[in-house]
Amino acid sequence: MRGSLKLFTWFGIPVHLHWTFGLIFLYALWIGHDNNLDAISTIWLMGFFIALFGCVLLHEYGHSLTARRYGVETKDIILTPIGGIARLERMPEKPMQEFLVAIAGPMVNVVIAALLFGISMLIFDNERWELFKYFLKNQLFLGDDNGDVMEESGIAMSGILFYMPVLVATNIGLVVFNLIPAFPMDGGRIFRSLLAMRIGRVRATRMAAIVGQVIAVGFILFGLWQGAFTLALIGFFVFTTARTENTMVQLDDMLRRYKASDLMRRNFTRLSDNDWMKTPMELLQHGLERSFLIFDMSDRLVGALEEEDIVAAMKKNDSSAEIAKYMRKVELVHTGQSLQYVYYLLTQQGHSIIGVVEGSDLVGVIDDTGLQHFMRLQAAAKV
Ligand SMILES: [Zn+2]
Incomplete structure (x- = not known):
C-alpha cells in the first residue's frame, strides 16, 4: 500500500505501518513533554503505545487466521493511528463464517485482557495487587486519575504497575468498541451475518449499512462535540465504507442475475x-x-x-x-x-x-x- 512502511511478514501476511502512525510517536513525545516526563518515563510511554498496537495487531490476526480456515487469504494488515485493518481478499459469504471471522478479532482481546490480568495477579505482591485492581477500576469506570493517586502514594508514574491496568482496560475497551454494530466494524459484520441467516445477504447488508451509517453520524457528532477527533474520524470512515460495501453487494447481486x-x-x-x-x-x-x-x-x-x-x-x-x-x-x-x-x-x-x-x-x-x-x-x- 502506498504511503506505508512494511514492518515484517508473519504467518505469510505482510504487516504495514501507515505513515500517519509516526504521529503516534510524536503524540507520545508531546504527552511526555506536557507532563514533564523524564527520559525513562517517555520510553515507558512509547513502550506502552507499542504494546497497545501489538494488541491491535493480534486482533487483526484473529480475523485473518480465522478467514484462512475458510480459504480466504489476507493481502496485508495495515496499522494506522485509528486502528488496524486486515485487508481480506473478500469476506466469506456464508453468514456463519462471516460471524466467526468477525468475532475472532474481539475474542483475541478478551484473551489478552484475561492473560494480562492473570499475569498481574502472579507478579504483584499484595499491596501492588490491590493498587492494580484499584487502577483498573478507575480506568474502566473513569474514576480518579491514576496519576494523582500514584503521586500521593509515591509510586512512579511509569513502570509496569502504572501501565498494566491501562493495557487491560484498553483491551476490554477494544472489545466493547469493536462490538458496536456499526457496519463494517466487527459488531456490524456480526449484526449483518446474524441478519443474513434470516433475510439473506443482500437485504441484511442494506439494513446493516443503514444502522452503521446512523451510528457513524453519531460518532462524528459526538466526536466533534467532545473534541474526540479520533472517534469523528472513525465515524467518517465507517460512514463511507458502509456505503461502498452496500453498493458492492447490491451490484454483485444484480450482476449475478444476468448472463x-x-x-x-x-x-x-x-x-x-x-x-x-x-x-x-x-x-x-x-x-x-x-x-x-x-x-x-x-x-x-x-x-x-x-x-x-x-x-x-x-x-x-x-x-x-x-x-x-x-x-x-x-x-x-x-x-x-x-x-x-x-x-x-x-x-x-x-x-x-x-x-x-x-x-x-x-x-x-x-x-x-x-x-x-x-x-x-x-x-x-x-x-
Ligand atoms: Zn476487528
Missing part, C-alpha cells in the same frame, strides 16, 4: 487486421463504437482494438499503419457466462471490449459503454 447474452450487442463493426488505422480513427470520431473486434482474411477473430490504441495511433499521426500493429489480445466469454465475470473483465482487467461466443461461433460483443448503459438502466429501474 452475457442479456447484455451483448449482435450488431457491431468488424475490422480487418490489414486495414489502415485511418478507418477506426474515423469510426471513433463519427460513430458510437469506441472499441472494435479485428478479423483476418479468412474472417477469424484475431484481436481487439480499443479506444486508447486508436488514440495512441492518432497522437503519432499513424493513420496509414496496419491495424495489426495496434491491436491487442481479445478476451472471449460464453453467452451463458454470468455478468459478474464480464464486469470483472471490463472493470478490473482493463478490457474495453470482449467477444461473446456460442459454441465456436462469435455471436456478439460487450463493451464498456454497453455495460455502463446497462448499469444505469438497472439503477434507474430500481428506484
Whole structure:
C-alpha cells in the first residue's frame, strides 16, 4: 500500500505501518513533554503505545487466521493511528463464517485482557495487587486519575504497575468498541451475518449499512462535540465504507442475475487486421463504437482494438499503419457466462471490449459503454 512502511511478514501476511502512525510517536513525545516526563518515563510511554498496537495487531490476526480456515487469504494488515485493518481478499459469504471471522478479532482481546490480568495477579505482591485492581477500576469506570493517586502514594508514574491496568482496560475497551454494530466494524459484520441467516445477504447488508451509517453520524457528532477527533474520524470512515460495501453487494447481486447474452450487442463493426488505422480513427470520431473486434482474411477473430490504441495511433499521426500493429489480445466469454465475470473483465482487467461466443461461433460483443448503459438502466429501474 502506498504511503506505508512494511514492518515484517508473519504467518505469510505482510504487516504495514501507515505513515500517519509516526504521529503516534510524536503524540507520545508531546504527552511526555506536557507532563514533564523524564527520559525513562517517555520510553515507558512509547513502550506502552507499542504494546497497545501489538494488541491491535493480534486482533487483526484473529480475523485473518480465522478467514484462512475458510480459504480466504489476507493481502496485508495495515496499522494506522485509528486502528488496524486486515485487508481480506473478500469476506466469506456464508453468514456463519462471516460471524466467526468477525468475532475472532474481539475474542483475541478478551484473551489478552484475561492473560494480562492473570499475569498481574502472579507478579504483584499484595499491596501492588490491590493498587492494580484499584487502577483498573478507575480506568474502566473513569474514576480518579491514576496519576494523582500514584503521586500521593509515591509510586512512579511509569513502570509496569502504572501501565498494566491501562493495557487491560484498553483491551476490554477494544472489545466493547469493536462490538458496536456499526457496519463494517466487527459488531456490524456480526449484526449483518446474524441478519443474513434470516433475510439473506443482500437485504441484511442494506439494513446493516443503514444502522452503521446512523451510528457513524453519531460518532462524528459526538466526536466533534467532545473534541474526540479520533472517534469523528472513525465515524467518517465507517460512514463511507458502509456505503461502498452496500453498493458492492447490491451490484454483485444484480450482476449475478444476468448472463452475457442479456447484455451483448449482435450488431457491431468488424475490422480487418490489414486495414489502415485511418478507418477506426474515423469510426471513433463519427460513430458510437469506441472499441472494435479485428478479423483476418479468412474472417477469424484475431484481436481487439480499443479506444486508447486508436488514440495512441492518432497522437503519432499513424493513420496509414496496419491495424495489426495496434491491436491487442481479445478476451472471449460464453453467452451463458454470468455478468459478474464480464464486469470483472471490463472493470478490473482493463478490457474495453470482449467477444461473446456460442459454441465456436462469435455471436456478439460487450463493451464498456454497453455495460455502463446497462448499469444505469438497472439503477434507474430500481428506484
Ligand atoms: Zn476487528
